Amino acid sequence: MYLTRSEEKALGGEYGEALESAYRVLLAMGRLSDAKRLIPIKWAHVSGVSYLTIGDYGLDFLQRISKIRGTKFKVFTTVNPCGMDIENWDRLEIPPEYAEKQLKIINAYQKLGIASSFTCVPFQSYPVPPKGTHVSWAESSAAIFANSILDIRTNRESAVSALASALTGKTVYSDLHIDKNRKSTFAVRVKLPKEKELKGSVDYGVLGYYSGKHAKGVIEFQGIKAARSLSESKALCAAIGTVGSSGMFKVGRSKGLETIDFTQKEYDETFDEISDSETGDAIVFGCPQMTIEELYELSKGLEGKHFKKKCIVFCSSKVYDLAKSRGYADDIEKAGATFVRDSCADFTPLISSLKVDSVVTDSAKGAHYMKRVHSVKVALKDTETILRENMI
Amino acid sequence: MKQRKDSSSTATFDQNVIKARCIVETPKEIKAEVLFSPSPIAFLQGVDPEKGVVCDRKHEIFDQPFTNKILVFPNAVGSSVGAYVIYRLEKNRKAPKAMINQTSDIITASGCALSGIPLFDMPSESFERLANAGKVTINAKAQITINSRKKSKN
Numbered sequence: 001m002y003l004t005r006s007e008e009k010a011l012g013g014e015y016g017e018a019l020e021s022a023y024r025v026l027l028a029m030g031r032l033s034d035a036k037r038l039i040p041i042k043w044a045h046v047s048g049v050s051y052l053t054i055g056d057y058g059l060d061f062l063q064r065i066s067k068i069r070g071t072k073f074k075v076f077t078t079v080n081p082c083g084m085d086i087e088n089w090d091r092l093e094i095p096p097e098y099a100e101k102q103l104k105i106i107n108a109y110q111k112l113g114i115a116s117s118f119t120c121v122p123f124q125s126y127p128v129p130p131k132g133t134h135v136s137w138a139e140s141s142a143a144i145f146a147n148s149i150l151d152i153r154t155n156r157e158s159a160v161s162a163l164a165s166a167l168t169g170k171t172v173y174s175d176l177h178i179d180k181n182r183k184s185t186f187a188v189r190v191k192l193p194k195e196k197e198l199k200g201s202v203d204y205g206v207l208g209y210y211s212g213k214h215a216k217g218v219i220e221f222q223g224i225k226a227a228r229s230l231s232e233s234k235a236l237c238a239a240i241g242t243v244g245s246s247g248m249f250k251v252g253r254s255k256g257l258e259t260i261d262f263t264q265k266e267y268d269e270t271f272d273e274i275s276d277s278e279t280g281d282a283i284v285f286g287c288p289q290m291t292i293e294e295l296y297e298l299s300k301g302l303e304g305k306h307f308k309k310k311c312i313v314f315c316s317s318k319v320y321d322l323a324k325s326r327g328y329a330d331d332i333e334k335a336g337a338t339f340v341r342d343s344c345a346d347f348t349p350l351i352s353s354l355k356v357d358s359v360v361t362d363s364a365k366g367a368h369y370m371k372r373v374h375s376v377k378v379a380l381k382d383t384e385t386i387l388r389e390n391m392i
Numbered sequence: 393m394k395q396r397k398d399s400s401s402t403a404t405f406d407q408n409v410i411k412a413r414c415i416v417e418t419p420k421e422i423k424a425e426v427l428f429s430p431s432p433i434a435f436l437q438g439v440d441p442e443k444g445v446v447c448d449r450k451h452e453i454f455d456q457p458f459t460n461k462i463l464v465f466p467n468a469v470g471s472s473v474g475a476y477v478i479y480r481l482e483k484n485r486k487a488p489k490a491m492i493n494q495t496s497d498i499i500t501a502s503g504c505a506l507s508g509i510p511l512f513d514m515p516s517e518s519f520e521r522l523a524n525a526g527k528v529t530i531n532a533k534a535q536i537t538i539n540s541r542k543k544s545k546n
Contacts, residue, residue, distance in 0.1 A: 061479055
């Protein structure tokens with residue numbers, strides 16, 4: 001891979017240990033994909049924020065680089081949700097030992113310079129750059145959304161490679177950054193009965209889960225509507241990223257691609273694989289974190305009723321503030337739901353502290369992780385059904 | 393008949409020399425014993441960085457120390473945060489001297505790059521030749537020489 005003179009110097013350690021480590025990571029990434037060079041990026045989105053995922057190992061590394069004098073992120077950097085509501089953790093049954101470590105991680109990132117919200121839907125909270133812009137995003141659901149919906153370009157970065165991009169302002173020029181690699185390579189043909197049109201986050205989550213598992217490269221969906229709601233697209237991207245390696249999808253009708261079918265049979269089998277309970281003892285909304293549109297829809301669906309069981313709503317602090325100013329947050333809180341800001345349903349100790357055996361959610365990704373991380377059973381249902389069954 | 397030879401076919405002319413692709417280079421020659429794993433490794437939750445072993449009971453190389461050896465495995469699986477486990481291995485002085493993959497991945501590559509652990513990968517037929525390797529030498533040109541074979545167990 002070609003490196004400029006200043007990149008060579010950084011790699012040789014002339015600009016300090018943090019940049020040296022970052023360029024070493026980029027060089028290894030470049031060799032992995034046989035890239036020719038690095039390119040500048042406008043936005044890095046870094047994952048690996050919850051203490052539940054990175055543990056003491058990640059914490060050590062972040063503390064070390066954040067203490068090196070003068071080490072700052074070079075480009076606009078957002079970070080994934082952490083493991084708790086930073087202002088309300090003590091009211092929300094988060095163990096203090098966990099909180100202490102989580103706050104250290106947050107401090108390290110803040111020293112390096114990050115945007116204020118901890119979010120897995122960064123495109124909701126911050127202005128999206130023009131089409132074609134190169135960015136470096138970890139968090140698979142956001143990266144797939146960036147390529148497929150926003151038409152900005154990123155590979156599916158890891159916690160460490162996105163961190164290297166944040167420190168250097170660069171990424172490897174390979175794969176989905178290059179035009180010719182953004183063409184469909186694999187088709188998923190959706191063939192459902194006429195009366196069964198895909199609708200809502202559950203249906204799109206099931207489609208994404210099946211496709212992510214079986215498709216490779218750039219997925220082309222055939223036979224689904226091009227105009228989906230934000231919520232449907234978000235669910236589709238999140239589910240693809242949960243179980244697969246694909247970083248982008250399109251909607252089209254190309255011929256001659258390797259093709260698999262998604263019929264009622266695949267729908268039912270995939271649904272049963274994700275959902276292993278009929279009901280849930282608690283309700284979880286917001287995996288990925290809820291958007292302002294989804295909070296509006298939720299507030300509208302409440303009809304002045306009250307939740308019969310614990311209901312937790314995950315969103316970023318920025319989206320929460322907006323929902324507060326528009327009155328949606330008050331309506332949702334009055335119905336008895338609890339907001340958890342800047343945190344992640346999958347990687348917060350909160351779900352385990354609820355001490356419930358089962359959870360109901362509208363998210364295929366959330367179901368996948370909550371089953372594995374918190375050992376609960378999960379019922380997958382759309383928001384409308386959840387409200388109908390759980391409110392008085 | 394005269395055939396044009398590229399560098400890799402010249403290198404593999406000797407049965408005991410394998411030409412690898414370098415992902416993280418080694419500044420000097422490394423000589424060490426191979427620990428070969430036919431299955432992928434999940435670093436997060438599958439490796440104990442305090443002991444330098446694979447801690448998944450179902451894994452073929454469960455509990456076999458890889459510290460200061462050359463750890464050979466097809467690729468990493470699981471969370472990308474596994475890179476920080478590799479970093480921790482190095483800080484604990486429990487890391488292997490080098491790693492060799494069949495097809496390297498973002499987890500192993502970023503972890504090794506961060507920690508300065510040399511890393512190489514190679515086509516599957518070469519990879520399989522390492523299954524019964526004893527000691528190997530890796531030089532700065534990413535050439536791997538098999539110095540001895542493992543003694544068969546029976």
